[in-house]
Amino acid sequence: MYFICLRCIMKKTHVNIIIxxxxxxxxxxxxxxxxxxxxxISRFSNLVLESVYLNKTLSVLTGFFMLILAxxxxxxxxxxxxxxxxxxxxxxxxQVHRTNFFHLSTLIGLYVLLGLIYNYKYFCRESDxxxxxxxxxxxxxxxLFSALYGLAGxxxxxxxxxxxxxxxxxxxxxxxxxxxxxxxxxxxKSAIIYNFVRTVLLVIAFSLLTGLIxxxxxxxLIQNPTAEDREKVYELVQNFGDNPVSFLTLERDKKYFFxxxxxxxxxxxxxxxxxxxxxxxxCPDEEAYGLLQEFTEHCRSxxxxxxxxxxxxxxxxxxxxxxxxxxxxxxxxIFKLDEYSLTGSKTQKVRQAINAANRAGIKIFEYEPLIKxxxxxxxxxxxxxxxxxxxxxxGELGFLLGSISLNDxxxxxxxxxxxxxxxxxxxxxxxxxxxxxxxxxxVTRKRPNAPKGVMEKLVIESFKLLQEKGVEEASLGLAxxxxxKAGTEMSLASALLDFIYENMNTFYGFKTLYQYKKKYNPTxxxxxxxxxxxxxxxxxxxxxxxxxxxxxxxSDFLLTKLKKLFKKYK
Numbered sequence: 001m002y003f004i005c006l007r008c009i010m011k012k013t014h015v016n017i018i019i020x021x022x023x024x025x026x027x028x029x030x031x032x033x034x035x036x037x038x039x040x041i042s043r044f045s046n047l048v049l050e051s052v053y054l055n056k057t058l059s060v061l062t063g064f065f066m067l068i069l070a071x072x073x074x075x076x077x078x079x080x081x082x083x084x085x086x087x088x089x090x091x092x093x094x095q096v097h098r099t100n101f102f103h104l105s106t107l108i109g110l111y112v113l114l115g116l117i118y119n120y121k122y123f124c125r126e127s128d129x130x131x132x133x134x135x136x137x138x139x140x141x142x143x144l145f146s147a148l149y150g151l152a153g154x155x156x157x158x159x160x161x162x163x164x165x166x167x168x169x170x171x172x173x174x175x176x177x178x179x180x181x182x183x184x185x186x187x188x189k190s191a192i193i194y195n196f197v198r199t200v201l202l203v204i205a206f207s208l209l210t211g212l213i214x215x216x217x218x219x220x221l222i223q224n225p226t227a228e229d230r231e232k233v234y235e236l237v238q239n240f241g242d243n244p245v246s247f248l249t250l251e252r253d254k255k256y257f258f259x260x261x262x263x264x265x266x267x268x269x270x271x272x273x274x275x276x277x278x279x280x281x282x283c284p285d286e287e288a289y290g291l292l293q294e295f296t297e298h299c300r301s302x303x304x305x306x307x308x309x310x311x312x313x314x315x316x317x318x319x320x321x322x323x324x325x326x327x328x329x330x331x332x333x334i335f336k337l338d339e340y341s342l343t344g345s346k347t348q349k350v351r352q353a354i355n356a357a358n359r360a361g362i363k364i365f366e367y368e369p370l371i372k373x374x375x376x377x378x379x380x381x382x383x384x385x386x387x388x389x390x391x392x393x394x395g396e397l398g399f400l401l402g403s404i405s406l407n408d409x410x411x412x413x414x415x416x417x418x419x420x421x422x423x424x425x426x427x428x429x430x431x432x433x434x435x436x437x438x439x440x441x442x443v444t445r446k447r448p449n450a451p452k453g454v455m456e457k458l459v460i461e462s463f464k465l466l467q468e469k470g471v472e473e474a475s476l477g478l479a480x481x482x483x484x485k486a487g488t489e490m491s492l493a494s495a496l497l498d499f500i501y502e503n504m505n506t507f508y509g510f511k512t513l514y515q516y517k518k519k520y521n522p523t524x525x526x527x528x529x530x531x532x533x534x535x536x537x538x539x540x541x542x543x544x545x546x547x548x549x550x551x552x553x554x555s556d557f558l559l560t561k562l563k564k565l566f567k568k569y570k
Contacts, residue, residue, distance in 0.1 A: 316529065428443070
């Protein structure tokens, strides 16, 4: 078994080296267009595949072409392999003709070509049928248009500028444009030809790159959920949704994988080549292993890595049996409502904040849209939500954050904080778990200029109102990365997450969030985990998780945090 695993690792490493050389060729062609001294470029030319010395514009376009191919090969796309082999074969032939067979770059080209041919079975992933057809259509139409456009331009130039122009001399000028820079001795008429041919070539190149991107888009065997699927998931949430984030599987961003017998489901999103699942699988205990096994095979057939976020310890044994890696992800604040009290020094700050809200005349009540809608109140809820989002200067987070969903509340509960003037100052949306025995305080928003203590009063009063309705416990949610090194096993992943927690609070505020939840003095904290497949923790998993949390992308996330940091120290 050990030798089989070692052989797989060596094969993957070999393929990655080949793909890396293809990508390096693309980078080299792009850098070639920069105004380097020839001697600097020539020092590196022996280390990459043959790069035909085109003019700088086409050199850059060729570089991007190779990078797109390398990306397709990295995703194991079959069409990328089909395109790469003849392109590299032509490149190898040109290199042998220009140098000799034993030249270093020729041998590297041969190594890459033979390596791709030998590992052809590795590149077995199909392209998306829709984008494949669209990409082929765009490419064919672009070439057809360019041919007709070029032919029309050829005759216009012949009639108006160069009556002696023939097809042969026209072809020579076209090749001159492709292979060389602008000659200094260009006449006005030659410049007209040059600029026209360049325009045609740019249209062809842009169309080919666009078509190539579409052709190499991988096919995912993932279907958008139907209304019937969502109702089925809702039933599973009510029966098996013991994790506080289980209700969030009903949000519109989720895809669903049902077990073959229909008794369980995994809710997930796909980001950065990773299937990021929300919470525990929803199924009876005895169905968990089979569901996870089927989901793992489903993701492997789609060439996706897997990450389950914010899972409990309920199915950790099943995860480990299937080869998943497991790491502590943080701790969740849980409150037993019949035991909870604000007495004691630990909740002193909460009491002081509530007293301030009381002096401001803040009132708390539950809004029940299923019983009676209040349009004026709902307009204020939307207004506060917009003000809150505007103050963040970024898009709304998704995945493990629910929506307000006033038009489809189901079993959500809405708690409202108003001023003596009946202005809505803050609101709270809670979602059920454990069959309604518990409620997770999901969406919390307030006005930027809301009175001090309004959120603390809203949280504590919602606890009381929930208890009056027979709810046994409440969750304030996860404090990510809190106490990740508290476990008995300290893995590399745990060390990395602990380093992020201790040193990157500027970008996220992990410690601040933990201290905010801690000040309410939870009855206890529950450990939550990340599980991931393959079982080696990788940057790909981290990037996929960050992208799932912020639909606008990591750049939006970092830009927002940098803006806040700049304002802080300005």
